[in-house]
Amino acid sequence: MPTLVDTLRTAHARRGALLTDARTTAFRVLHGGADGVPDVTVDRFGGLYVVSLYRDFTASEEEALLDAAVAAWAPDSLYLKRRPREARVLANVAKETLAPETAARGAPVESLTALENGVSFLIRPGQGLSVGLYLDMRDTRAWLQQEAQGLTVLNLFAYTCAFGVVARASGAKRALNVDASRRVLEWGEENARLNAQPVDRYDYIAGDVFDWLKRLAKKGETFDLVVSDPPSFSNTKEARFSAARDYARLAEAAARVVAPGGRLVACCNHAGLPMKRFEAMVAEGVALAGRQGRALSSSGPSSLDFPSAPGEEPALKVHVVQLR
Template sequence: MSPRTASLADVLREARERRAPLREDPRTTAFRLINGAPDGVPDVTVDVFEHVHVVSLYRDFMPAEEVALLDAVEAAWAPRSVYLKRRPREARHLANVAKEQLAPEVAARGESVESLVALENGLRFLIRPGQGLSVGLYLDMRDTRVWLAGEVRGLTVLNLFSYTCGFGVAATAGGAKRVLNIDASRRVLDWGEENARLNGQPVDRYDYVAGDVFDWLGRLTRKGETFDVVVADPPSFATTRTSRFSAARDYANLAEASARLVAPGGRLVACCNLATLESRRFDAMVTEGVSRAGRKGRGVHQLGPSPVDFPASPEHPAALKVRVLELS
């Protein structure tokens, strides 16, 4: 082992030790081991799901740099399986044409794993480490899912941009009366149904709706439907056949459309993970959208990622912003 590899391996070991509260929790086997610069490893994140480690690179690494990093990961943690995700700035444009280069289907080190089940606060989630840049669960939302589960007993929940329905599973586990999940992709909604079944939850296909979220927000508004809690957790950029969404440009429109569906006294959970969108600007966009919907909003919670595995610093603030507003 080279001195450079040994030094990096020591940094990785220390980061793992800082996750002791999570590593020692038998109800959670999915968390972040490395969160970039605040953990001493700029442009790199590492997420662990049971025995699978997912390494993400946020700049173009030279081949030798990749090898050195993977060597250090093996030296520090002796993982059974390591997957590599390359996420340069242009990754969202290349995802379809260079998928195998960005997110190889086979493990970079150790055994390849088609799927596994990881735990988060006792809930079971299906992880597919080789299926693209996203493997099934966004770990920075763990604390928000816990909060939601504790707030929705007997209530109705609308889960927008639901992906694999992590919020839906948490809300159902928390006793929600109904959860409607909407996403543009039927594939990830099917995955969400698998997650529900993994947790012994009933699945009603009518509550897993594939389609453009903005189109469905309009339909539900015209039908006069409302929900006690609306969770708006969009990707930073999204394109469908009928709409294009950019969080930095369009979040006020999303907040407006979502607010129209919140029952009086209900809550809007506005989420954004775009690092370049500053908190103050995000807050202003949410407030603007709620106002344009003719509603008054009172901020009741600010949530975000757990500082245990998503450490931040003044130079590298947390990307995730979650605002809970009570609407009248």
């Protein structure tokens, strides 16, 4: 029977061409049960590895896992994230317990630059549960690199503006980023500068996405490509959002600012929402906006580093619709 170290080495080796791609240093090296280690994922950013736990591990289990990761991969640095499933647990546990600012193994890292398909991103492993880049979107961002030339792009729920940065790096005329948090938008501005892109503060809007979609629609502003990648659940001062309940409402609001012939890139990372239901919600929203849509594609994360267990659908869903 293989040891945990053997299992981790095998998972790493399965990443194939990603291991030798000089243009990409950021990818997932362990994806839970599909790689033989349930309730654990590990993301790699060069020599930095970020371990996420999705159940309550005992202290001895954590130590054994971290020791095995060091033995299997020889990382420069290893950071640990504990991700309890229930929101009430999150609210009652100190941030330092969930996402320690210090490295669990190896050298401390305040920040580093990771590459994805030749585009640079600033990673901060001690900043919280999220470190600056969601790796399951790599294939969708690669698709955007092929499509963005000469387009105007609206990036909703922008986080650190990865879609906006990729769009500008690929020749987009404009990329407007909207997120509730000014802090992550400033991180996005840093990502833009890291790629020698000019930064216009008017393209980094902090506020409620639904509110800003209404404002843009009222002004008659439209975009050739709208990327909508919301969290599964979110609370702002203005509203509560649940993807499984509210995505049709979001798709309606987003569809109102898609230019004729433009595309809506609807994204959702919710394991409990099947792709067929998600596609139906997007279609419902497009119809409610009074638009006609033609589905172009449906996809998920790369199977190379985000494999699915047999009979299991990926949590990430990406549905592209062209609107008239």
